[in-house]
Amino acid sequence: MSALKGGILQSIAIIIPSKDRLHYCLAQIKYYKKLNFEGKLVIIDSSSESDFSVLENESKKIGYANLKLLNNPSFSTHQAIEFGLKQVENSCKYFVFSGDDDFFVVDGIYKATHFLDLHPDFIGVVGKGIVAKHIDLKDGIGIGWVRTYWKPRNISDENRLVRASAISRRYINLEFAVKRVSVCVGNQILMNKVFGKVEFNKATDLEICSTLAIVLTGKIKYLKTRFLIRGDHNARPNLVNKPLDFDPAGERRNNLILYLSAVLNKFDKSLGIQAENIITYFFATVKEKKQRRARVSTKFYFLFVRALKKFHGIVLRHYYKKYFNAFFRS
Numbered sequence: 001m002s003a004l005k006g007g008i009l010q011s012i013a014i015i016i017p018s019k020d021r022l023h024y025c026l027a028q029i030k031y032y033k034k035l036n037f038e039g040k041l042v043i044i045d046s047s048s049e050s051d052f053s054v055l056e057n058e059s060k061k062i063g064y065a066n067l068k069l070l071n072n073p074s075f076s077t078h079q080a081i082e083f084g085l086k087q088v089e090n091s092c093k094y095f096v097f098s099g100d101d102d103f104f105v106v107d108g109i110y111k112a113t114h115f116l117d118l119h120p121d122f123i124g125v126v127g128k129g130i131v132a133k134h135i136d137l138k139d140g141i142g143i144g145w146v147r148t149y150w151k152p153r154n155i156s157d158e159n160r161l162v163r164a165s166a167i168s169r170r171y172i173n174l175e176f177a178v179k180r181v182s183v184c185v186g187n188q189i190l191m192n193k194v195f196g197k198v199e200f201n202k203a204t205d206l207e208i209c210s211t212l213a214i215v216l217t218g219k220i221k222y223l224k225t226r227f228l229i230r231g232d233h234n235a236r237p238n239l240v241n242k243p244l245d246f247d248p249a250g251e252r253r254n255n256l257i258l259y260l261s262a263v264l265n266k267f268d269k270s271l272g273i274q275a276e277n278i279i280t281y282f283f284a285t286v287k288e289k290k291q292r293r294a295r296v297s298t299k300f301y302f303l304f305v306r307a308l309k310k311f312h313g314i315v316l317r318h319y320y321k322k323y324f325n326a327f328f329r330s
Contacts, residue, residue: 012039012113012178013088017080018100019046022055025100026062033064034326035106042068042087043100044080049073078195078206082188089181096178101231105323108227112178115221122156123184123218124177127227130316132324146313146320149173149230156219160267161274163215168282174211176228177220187213187263194262195255205248205256212278213263229323248283 014032018025025043032041041064045052052071059067068087075083081097088095094113098104105127112125133144150172155163167174191209214220248256257275264271317324 011092012094012096012109013084013092013181014039014041014096014098014104014109015081015084015088016041016043016098016100017046017075017077017084018043020051021100022047022051022058025055026058028098028100028103029059029062029064029067031103031326032066032106033062035323037066037106037109039066039109040068040088040092041066042070042084044070044072044075044084046073046075046080047071078188078191078210082185082192085181085185085188089185092181094178095181095184097175099231102176103229103323105226105228105320108223108225109178111223111225112227115223116178116180119221121219122221124174124179124214124220125223126150126172126174126177126220127223127225128152129176129228129230130320131230131232132320133232144232145310146316147309148312148316149228152222152224154220154222155215156221158219160216161271161278163219164212164274164278165281167211167215168278168285171286172211173207174214174220175207176230177214179214180218183217184214186266187217190262190266191259194259205252208282209256209259212260212282216263216267226320226323229320247287248279253279 014037016025016028025045028043029041043055045055047055049071052069056069059069070083070087072080072083085095094116096104096109096112108127112127115125116122129149130146131149132146151170153170153172155166155172157163157166187210191213256279260278261272261275264275
């Protein structure tokens with residue numbers, strides 16, 4: 001089993017775009033070294049050359065052999081991901097995108113790649129995900145509240161438009177799925193071809209485009225295994241994005257439809273006309289859910305829901321204790 005595990009893990013890359021966040025990059029390197037991750041850790045840093053030199057020097061002190069550091073100050077996030085994919089497409093079968101403040105469970109990655117090896121009809125795998133508040137990496141990661149990030153779900157219908165409808169009804173961020181490099185390189189190249197250096201209005205738009213492209217490309221499996229520890233969005237010190245506007249309009253809406261049309265046309269020109277309907281349905285569904293939550297009694301929420309979430313958070317902290325401990329060990 002150990003030989004099999006090693007072979008599988010060596011065929012996967014974790015691709016991490018980052019900018020001006022030295023301490024997060026170093027935390028990533030230390031974390032995966034402590035957990036003996038045998039795949040490739042690829043960090044594409046868009047900081048200045050001088051800041052990148054500091055990162056290189058500090059990473060050498062850690063001495064993690066599986067690390068590949070790259071630098072290009074002009075890269076946007078999706079350009080950095082495409083560049084990272086090109087670095088590993090001839091050596092890795094699978095990859096997973098990671099934010100620089102997000103951490104994967106190595107055993108969960110192993111189980112995901114093993115499933116994909118046995119099931120060629122699936123292109124991606126996700127497992128259990130949580131959100132944890134870990135803010136100040138200069139003084140050590142302080143774990144605050146913990147909550148579930150997404151609920152269990154498979155998106156496995158053979159019809160790609162049915163899969164797109166399913167993701168609209170119950171959203172899950174598939175950027176964090178372990179995916180086949182061979183089927184995702186084209187999606188990333190297409191995204192950059194459509195948009196070039198055009199920035200999305202909000203980072204969430206990039207996530208939505210990526211998730212819809214993934215689910216249109218193939219089937220996704222959910223495994224009941226610890227998989228992802230995601231950083232609290234509000235804890236990011238350089239966060240500039242405001243909360244998602246649930247009614248995209250104008251150029252922002254056109255960007256979403258443009259990209260989705262390109263993805264659909266890649267499969268079948270006649271499918272491209274569905275792009276606007278999918279985007280409209282997606283945001284209408286999200287808005288309806290938001291309004292439904294807003295109608296819940298405030299008294300009920302504070303007395304029951306928050307108490308339940310707090311208890312659940314305590315359980316999750318215990319469940320992921322081994323991995324939280326990896327943050328703190330020097």
